Amino acid sequence: MPNLQGLRVLFVDDEPFLMRPTIEALEAKGCTVDTAENGTEALEYLKANNSNPPDLVVLDLMMPGGTDIDTDDQEMTTGIVVFRRIREELRLEVPIVISTVITDRDLLMTLEGDSKTALVQKPYTSARLFDVMGEVLHGPRRDR
Amino acid sequence: MCAHCDSGAAVRAARFCEPVDYWCDWGLRDIAVPILLHGFSLGTIFCGQKALDNEAEDAAGIDKLKKFAQDNGLTAELSTLLDLRTNADKATVEQIRQMKGFLWATSQAISRAVTSRLGQSSGERVQALRAKIEERRDEIRHKLSALAGRPGIDDFWERFKGILESLTDLLDCLGIAVCLSYNGRADLVCSHGLPIKDKSLKSLPETSILTSTLERLDGLQRFRVEPGRRQPDCIICKQVLSEHRNVHIILYAKSRLELDKYLHLFAFFDPSLPARYNLLLHQRERQLSRIMSETVNLYWLLEQQQTLKSKLKEKDEYLRNVFHEVKQPLHSIVAYCHNLADPDFPHERKQRIPRYVVEIGKHISMMLGCLEYASRGERDIIRQDELRAAATNLSKMLIDCAIDMQGYSEQRKAKIHVEVNTTDPAGKIYVDKSAFQMAIGNVLFNAVKYSVPLTPITVAAKRENNRTVITVTSTGVGIPKDLWERVFERGFRVDEATSYSQSGLGIGLFVTREIMRAMGGHAYIKESEPLGWRHGQFALHRNVVALDLPGPDAPASGGKRAARGPADGPPRNKGNEEDDPE
Numbered sequence: 057m058p059n060l061q062g063l064r065v066l067f068v069d070d071e072p073f074l075m076r077p078t079i080e081a082l083e084a085k086g087c088t089v090d091t092a093e094n095g096t097e098a099l100e101y102l103k104a105n106n107s108n109p110p111d112l113v114v115l116d117l118m119m120p121g122g123t124d125i126d127t128d129d130q131e132m133t134t135g136i137v138v139f140r141r142i143r144e145e146l147r148l149e150v151p152i153v154i155s156t157v158i159t160d161r162d163l164l165m166t167l168e169g170d171s172k173t174a175l176v177q178k179p180y181t182s183a184r185l186f187d188v189m190g191e192v193l194h195g196p197r198r199d200r
Numbered sequence: 201m202c203a204h205c206d207s208g209a210a211v212r213a214a215r216f217c218e219p220v221d222y223w224c225d226w227g228l229r230d231i232a233v234p235i236l237l238h239g240f241s242l243g244t245i246f247c248g249q250k251a252l253d254n255e256a257e258d259a260a261g262i263d264k265l266k267k268f269a270q271d272n273g274l275t276a277e278l279s280t281l282l283d284l285r286t287n288a289d290k291a292t293v294e295q296i297r298q299m300k301g302f303l304w305a306t307s308q309a310i311s312r313a314v315t316s317r318l319g320q321s322s323g324e325r326v327q328a329l330r331a332k333i334e335e336r337r338d339e340i341r342h343k344l345s346a347l348a349g350r351p352g353i354d355d356f357w358e359r360f361k362g363i364l365e366s367l368t369d370l371l372d373c374l375g376i377a378v379c380l381s382y383n384g385r386a387d388l389v390c391s392h393g394l395p396i397k398d399k400s401l402k403s404l405p406e407t408s409i410l411t412s413t414l415e416r417l418d419g420l421q422r423f424r425v426e427p428g429r430r431q432p433d434c435i436i437c438k439q440v441l442s443e444h445r446n447v448h449i450i451l452y453a454k455s456r457l458e459l460d461k462y463l464h465l466f467a468f469f470d471p472s473l474p475a476r477y478n479l480l481l482h483q484r485e486r487q488l489s490r491i492m493s494e495t496v497n498l499y500w501l502l503e504q505q506q507t508l509k510s511k512l513k514e515k516d517e518y519l520r521n522v523f524h525e526v527k528q529p530l531h532s533i534v535a536y537c538h539n540l541a542d543p544d545f546p547h548e549r550k551q552r553i554p555r556y557v558v559e560i561g562k563h564i565s566m567m568l569g570c571l572e573y574a575s576r577g578e579r580d581i582i583r584q585d586e587l588r589a590a591a592t593n594l595s596k597m598l599i600d601c602a603i604d605m606q607g608y609s610e611q612r613k614a615k616i617h618v619e620v621n622t623t624d625p626a627g628k629i630y631v632d633k634s635a636f637q638m639a640i641g642n643v644l645f646n647a648v649k650y651s652v653p654l655t656p657i658t659v660a661a662k663r664e665n666n667r668t669v670i671t672v673t674s675t676g677v678g679i680p681k682d683l684w685e686r687v688f689e690r691g692f693r694v695d696e697a698t699s700y701s702q703s704g705l706g707i708g709l710f711v712t713r714e715i716m717r718a719m720g721g722h723a724y725i726k727e728s729e730p731l732g733w734r735h736g737q738f739a740l741h742r743n744v745v746a747l748d749l750p751g752p753d754a755p756a757s758g759g760k761r762a763a764r765g766p767a768d769g770p771p772r773n774k775g776n777e778e779d780d781p782e
Contacts (some may be wrong), residue, residue: 073563073611074528076556077535084545093612093653157524179531182538 058190061086068098068138069116069155081182095134102146109150112189115139117156117167136167143170151192155180210234210244219300219307231296233303235310245310247303272309274302518691521705525567529560536560559607566641567705573714574690574707581711582718587632589719594629594668595620598659601640605648613653614674616644619660629668629749631719639715639723640670642708643745647674649704652740666751671726671744678741684725688713712747721749 065087069075072091082089090110092098102109117135135154142148154167157178167173174192176185209232213220219233233245269278276298536553539545573581595618602609602616609616640659647657655675662669679687686692693706713723726744733740 071528073608074532074560076611077532077539077553080549081535081539081542081545084539084542084549179527179534182535 058186058194060186060189063087063112063189063193064110065089066092066098066101066110066113068092068095068113068135070094071116078182078185082185085186095138098138099141099146102142102148102150106146106148109148111150112193113142113150113152114185114189115152115154117154139167139173151189153185153188153192155185210246213244219304221296221300229296231300231303233300233307235307237311237315245303245307247299268306268309269302272305274305278302514691518705522571525705526564529564529567532560533557556607562604563608566638566645569638570642570707570711571705573711574705582635582714584718587635587718589630589632591628592631592633592636594661594670597633597637598640598661598670601637601644602659604637604641605644608645609648609657612648612651614648614651614655614657616648616657616659619658631749635715636719639712639747640672642712643672643723643747646708647672647676647743647745650674650743651676663751664748667721667748668751669746669748671746673742673744675731675740675742678730678739679725679728679743681728684728687725688723709745716747716749719749721747723747 060082063086065082067075067079067082067089069091070093072079072093079089079091090101092101098113098115102113115135115138117139135156139152139154142150142152149172151172151174152170154173154175155178156164156175164175167175172192174188176188180188209220209222209230213232213234214236217234217236219231221229221231224230231247233247235245265278266275269275536557540550540553598618598620602618605616644657644659651657651674658671658673660671660673688709689706690710691706692710693704709723716723724746726746728741728743731740731742
C-alpha cells in the first residue's frame with residue numbers, strides 16, 4: 057500500500073455523490089481531497105492553484121458534455137479536453153489517474169502516451185486506486 | 201392495291217357471293233369479285249381504275265386477259281373494261297355492270313379450273329382441308345412462338361406488309377385467324393385452306409396468284425403492328441368480326457388511348473367487345489393494383505425492418521446506460537462496505553456510512569421505480585386504477601421529498617427550501633402518496649443535478665383556479681423553449697452543450713408527467729428566464745418546473761387499487777396506507 061499521507065488530490069468526477077466512499081477512503085489515508093464536478097471547475101481550480109498545483113489529479117474521463125470549454129469545438133468528452141488542456145495549456149506535469157469505463161484501445165493508448173498518466177478501469181476499489189496512484193507517483197506506469 | 205378499302209370490299213364480295221364495286225381511298229373506282237369454291241371464298245379478283253404510270257407493265261397482263269376473254273366469249277365486256285381502265289370514275293351504271301359481269305365470269309372460270317383439278321372430291325377435299333386447318337391451329341401457334349426473337353423477324357414486317365395486302369382478300373377463306381398481339385407483336389396465325397405444298401394446286405395457272413401469295417407467307421411470322429397505319433388494323437378485323445368467323449384478335453396498342461380507339465371501331469361490329477375489354481382491363485388493373493399494394497407492403501416491411509433495427513440499437517444503448525447507472529451506485533455501496541471493513545478507516549466516518557448507504561439505496565430505488573414505469577410498453581404507462589388517492593398533507597410530503605434528497609443535494613452543494621402556504625386549502629390534497637413523491641422527487645433530482653452549486657432550490661405550493669400547483673425553482677443553464685416539451689419525453693436528455701452532465705437515463709421527467717397525467721394533472725416547464733449573469737461559460741437562468749393537480753375538492757384518482765405484485769409499481773414508502781395527520 058503506497059503512502060498517501062499528506063497528498064493533495066483533485067478529484068474530478070460528475071458524480072461525487074457516488075464517488076464519496078472513494079473520496080472518504082482517500083481522506084482516511086491522509087489525503088486532502090478537493091473535488092470538481094466538471095471540466096470547467098477542474099481547470100478553474102488548477103489555474104487558481106497554478107503556483108501550487110495538487111500532487112495528483114483523479115480525472116473521470118466520461119464526463120459527457122462534449123464541448124470544448126472555451127472554443128466550443130466538439131470533443132469526445134470533457135475529460136479528454138481537460139486532460140489535454142492541463143498538459144498543453146497549463147503545462148502542468150501533475151500526475152493524472154484517469155478513471156474510465158471506455159475500452160477503446162486507440163483512445164487509451166493516446167492517453168497513456170504520457171509518462172505521468174495512468175488509467176484505472178471503472179468500477180475500481182479504493183485499494184486498486186491507491187495502487188495506481190502509487191505507481192504513477194513513484195513507479196513506472198502500467199497498462200490497466 | 202389498297203388493303204384498307206380493297207380488303208373490306210373483298211370480304212363484302214365473299215359474303216354476298218357477288219361482285220362489289222366501290223371507291224377506294226385513292227379516289228379510284230374498283231371492283232372486287234370473289235372466287236368461290238364449294239361455298240367458300242378462295243380469294244378475290246380486284247379490278248379497277250388505275251393511273252397509267254407504267255403501260256409496259258400493264259401490257260402483258262392485258263394481253264392475257266384479252267386471250268381469256270376471247271376463249272370465253274367475253275370480248276365485249278373486256279373491251280368495256282379496258283376502255284374504262286383509266287376513267288372508271290366516270291363510268292355509268294351500265295358500264296360498271298358490264299365490268300362486273302366480265303370479272304364475275306373470270307372468277308367462275310377460275311373456280312371451274314380449280315374444281316376440275318381437284319376432281320370429284322373437291323368439296324370433300326376442301327372440307328378435309330378445313331379440318332386440317334383447325335387441327336393445325338395450335339401447331340401454327342407453336343411455330344409462331346418458336347420464331348420469336350429470331351434475327352430478321354422484325355424486318356420481315358416490311359416485306360410482309362405487301363403479303364398481307366394480298367391476303368386481305370383471303371381473310372374470308374377457311375378460317376384465317378389474324379392475331380394482333382396486345383403486347384406489341386402481332387402473331388399471324390394463318391390457317392389457310394390451301395396448303396402450300398399441294399402440288400396439284402400450285403400447278404394451276406389460275407391459282408398462281410393464290411399460291412404465290414401463300415409461298416410468300418412462308419409459314420407463320422411475327423410482325424410488329426404499327427399503330428396508325430391503315431393495315432392490318434381495323435378494317436380486316438372489323439369485317440371478320442362481322443362475319444363471326446373463328447378469329448382471334450388481340451388488339452395491339454402502344455397506349456390506352458389507341459386501344460380505346462380500336463375498341464370504338466370494333467364495338468360497331470361486336471357490341472359485347474367493350475364490356476369484355478373493360479372487364480379484362482378491370483381485372484388487369486386489379487392485378488396491377490394488387491401487385492402495387494404488395495410492393496408497397498413490401499416496402500413498408502423493409503422500412504419497418506430498418507426501424508426495428510434502429511430501435512434494437514437504441515434498446516441496446518439504453519440497456520448499457522441502465523447498466524451503467526445501476527452499477528455506479530452499487531459500486532459505491534460496495535466501496536462503503538470496504539471502508540467499513542477497513543480497520544484503519546476512522547470510526548466517526550464509519551458511523552456515517554449507513555446513512556450514505558441508505559441514501560444511495562433510495563437513489564437506486566427511485567431509479568428502478570422509474571425504470572419499471574418507463575419500461576411499460578403501453579401508451580398510458582400508469583393507469584388510474586393503479587393509484588390509490590388518499591388525503592395527504594402536502595407540506596409534509598414536500599418536506600419529506602426534500603429530506604430524501606438531502607444527501608444528494610449536500611453533495612451538489614444545493615439547498616432545498618420548501619414553501620407551503622399552510623393557511624391555504626392547498627395544505628391537503630388527494631393523491632397517491634408514493635407515486636406523487638416519485639413525481640416530485642424526479643423534478644427535485646433534476647433541479648439538484650442541473651443547478652449551479654450554492655444556489656437555492658425552492659419548492660412551493662399554492663392554489664390556483666381550483667387546482668394545486670407545485671413549482672420547483674432552481675438556477676442553472678437555460679432550457680430552450682423548443683425543448684420544454686421534449687424534456688418530458690422518454691429517454692430525452694438535455695443537450696450536452698448546455699449541461700454539465702449527461703449522465704442519467706432520461707426517464708425521470710417522463711415518469712413525472714405520466715404520474716401527473718394519471719392523477720388528472722400535468723407537469724410542464726413554466727419558465728426559464730435569464731438572470732443576466734454567467735457561471736463560467738453559461739448564462740444563468742431561473743428555471744421553474746410546475747406540477748399541477750385538480751384542487752383538493754376532487755380526488756386525483758379513484759377506485760380501488762388493483763391487485764399488485766412486486767412488478768406492479770414502484771416500491772411504497774412506509775406509512776402511505778393511511779391518511780397523514782396534519
